[in-house]
Amino acid sequence: MFIGKIVKSDSHINYVCQIYGPREVEVEPGPADYAFGRFVRIGLRSEQPDDPHSDLNFALGISHEPKTYAVGVIYDTILLNPAFGSLGPRLSNETQVELFSPDYISEKAVLIYVMVLGIMEQRGKPGGQAEFLATMHGVPLLSLELGSEIETMTDAEVRAFHFFSDQPEPGKRAYLHMGYLPHIIAQRNSLLPMVTLRIIDQLERLFPQNLPLLSIVKRNFAWRLKVETTG
Amino acid sequence: MIDPDTLSRARFRPVGITKGPGETTHEYTFVSRDDEQVLKNGEYVYYELSDPGDAGVSETWEPSQRAFSRRVLGRIIKRVPLQLYPDTFLAEPEISPTEVAAMVGYDARANELFELHVAIMGYYEEATGSFINPWIPPQSGKQIFLADDEMLTRILSRKQATQPGSATIGSLLTRAPGAVPIVLGVKDFVSTHLAIIASTGAGKSYLASVIVEELMQPHNKACILIIDPHGEYGTLDQIANHDGFSENGTGRSTSYRPQVKVYKPDQVKVRISTLTMGDMRHLLPEMTEKQQYLLSRALRKVVETRRGSPWSVADLKAAVRAVSKQKGDEDSEGADDSSTVHALTWRIDQRFVDSFTFDDMQHLDLPEIFKPGQCTVLQLNDIDERDQQVVVATLLRRLNKARMETERGKVHAGEFYLPYPVFVLIEEAHHFAPSGTEVVSTAILKQVLAEGRKFGIGVGLISQRPGKLDGDVLSQCQTQCIMRIVNEIDQKSVAAAIEGVGRDLLDNLPALSKGQVIVAGAAVNTPVICRVRSRVTRHGGESKDAPDMWHKYFGSEAQESRHRSEAPLNGNQGFNLLR
DSSP states (O other): OEEEEEEEESSSSEEEEEEOOTTTSSSOOOTTTTOTTOEEEEEOGGGSOSOTTHHHHHHHTOOOSOEEEEEEEEEEEEEEOTTTTOOSOOSSOHHHHHHHOTTTGGGOEEEEEEEEEEEEEEEEOTTSOEEEEEEEESOOSSOOOTTOEEEEOOHHHHHHHHEEOSSSSTTSOOEEOOTTHHHHHHSOOTTHHHHHHHHHHHHHHHOGGGHHHHHHHHHHHHIIIIIIHHO | OOOHHHHHHHHOOOOEEEEEEOSSTTEEEEEEOOTTOOOOTTOEEEEEOSOGGGGTOOTTSOHHHHHHHTEEEEEEEEEEESOOOOGGGGSOTTSOHHHHHHHTTOOGGGOOOEEEEEEEEEEEETTTTEEEOOSSOOOTTOEEEEOOHHHHHHHHBSSOTTSTTEEEEEEETTSOTTTSEEEEEHHHHHHHOEEEEOOTTSSHHHHHHHHHHHHTSTTTOOEEEEEETTOOOGGGGHHHHOGGGOBOOBTTBOOBOOEEEEEOGGGOOEEGGGOOHHHHHHHSOSOOHHHHHHHHHHHHHHHHHHTTSOOOHHHHHHHHHHHHHHHHHHOTTSOOOHHHHHHHHHHHHHHHTTOSSEESSOOOOHHHHOOTTEEEEEEOTTSOHHHHHHHHHHHHHHHHHHHHHHHTTSOSSSTTOOOSOEEEEESSGGGTSBSSSOOTTHHHHHHHHHHHHHHTEEEEEEESOGGGBOHHHHHTOSEEEEOOOOOHHHHHHHHHHOOSSOHHHHTTGGGOOTTEEEEEETTBSSOEEEEEOOOSSOOOOOOOOHHHHHHHHTSHHHHHHHHHHHSOOTTOHHHHHHO
8 A cells, every 4th residue: 555655865775754644545554554663665767667558557466577676664754744833713614615725634644664674576477476586685776766666565565575595596495584683783873773673563463483593683682772872 | 965954844834933032031932823623732843053063063063963853842821812802702602703893894714813922942952962042032023933754752751762762652742643753762661760650540540551561562571560559450461462562572572572470469479488577566555565575586696596597477486485484583572574575475376376477487488570571460459559569668678679789799599689670660659669668568669769770670650649649759759651631739739849841731631631641751751741651551540430230230131140149049048037
């Protein structure tokens, strides 16, 4: 599900996205769709073919061209209200404003901050399923573009983003990756460690077989976040 | 011709790069990934001096020699990992930290990096057979190579294997068995003495037997005496019949077959006339002043009257009586000596008459027990400890006299003519020169150790309690073979008495396993840790397998035979009861 589009970036990996407001899309995203710590993906345009129908084909599930996405995580939300601060009484009520100056309402917006964690390449298969071709954790080489649409990820996609083998050869064993952890930690943002804990919670649900491995990272983070900062 | 330098460079890849000077003056550090896990503690590495002129190497040397002489050898003494996993990665016992590292995107294959501390030994100078310290640590960034087997074989040991005067006791511990033989210079340890020190069960007598085997080889043909208080060396008699030890005559030399003579405890005799007053005092402890006075005068008298020919217990007793009578004549007012004389003769009787060890006429004939190509084992296991000390003391005294007089040209035949050097191996040496007290054998042992070099008497001391061994005696042994020592007092006394062993090597003492030995001193070029080779002859000093023997006691055969022997004879029951 598409939940918004990129309106600004703070750095090569930090992007600000505006969530679609009322009447912008058919299904308006709810707060659960842009919850803290949720995995999202953004299509990289340069990897797309020039054929104008490709997007449509892809949306219909009939394209078999590989498509590359940047995968990110929502780590902050801001409710934007330009009317905040004008506390005085108004001459026209909200219904009247909506009627007489309809663009005013759209100035209220929800912004989310997304940090890019890596990229993944996938291809639609004739059966309607997706085939995951390659995954990379870390800083993507290409920047995202303004206006690119942000999409929530399904459990299967999140699982595919985290569980793969280093080399594409068939003999190599796939294992759980969290290669983005070092660069999350390197960012200076007070919410990022909390996001890490959220990510680990999600991964624990998706990879019950890797619980001991995840518990090492989780305990480490929890200790540093909860015990060391409080103590 | 190919330059040996380029050849060696092609053959040997560097294992690391010098980082800088180490903690002390003669140490440096280098950094290595050590993918093949070859840089063990105690391993030998080298770097090459940049300019041959630096080391003062003569241009006339062989190219191969020059190549060796430019390599500054050192020994790894410490291995410090530079990259360790954080403690939190080790939280789950069933998850390896490499998995955690892999999960967060770290390629675990190139993980390990070590800083290795090296004690500089120096470059080898073949002419003197010693290592010369360059007095300057290597520059940062120099390549470090692992010393190859061939190089170590040439420079660690004084001699090469099977050369005359060589004793191959085993091979370098850090290398594959047999790859780098450790060869002792027989001349060095025979002239400046040898000490084998280890706790019980570490393989002292095994190593001693290996050394004896080497000395009996055709390339050494040594003359050895083993003082064996536990009767462990009896199995050495297999040497005599072992083909490996004999040599067929070629042209000039005659054929060689080693001899092994084992003297059982009842064959070890000491002639009474070889005893001194000191020995007497030791054998007859707690004599009164008067008894001592009488005995010393009697002893002097009997020695004077017999003029070198042997005398018997009866002669000594007669002399005691004669001396006391003579004394009585001299000062008539003196007390009556008859009770003293009686007590003294009674004690002499009790000690020497019917003694296994002390005999009026028989004793160990020096030319018989000392012969080149012959190993003589004196088993003293049934003999009282005091008597053992006297046996050793009298023997060493006679040996020392014989060698001294032969060397000075005073004798040319007879009992005291011994025209070749000998090697005496003393097991349980702390019995014969204990620390703290002086026993009858201490003085002569010290004398032999101090002067033996001049007269060709080499001594090998074997002890499991260096702490109980006299410090002077231990420090006289210039070659030391130290095996596992757990006791802290013993470790300290070894460290105190022995110079020349790298202190870092001694730190390994408790970590050594059975059959591993640190060899240091005169017989090797540098202290080495060595794996003792396996014996050709069977080992006699094994510990008993007690549970196995108890088990056998209840075996069906053993039970039956016991039943037979214990069964009361038919009709003899009454007799048994009566007894």
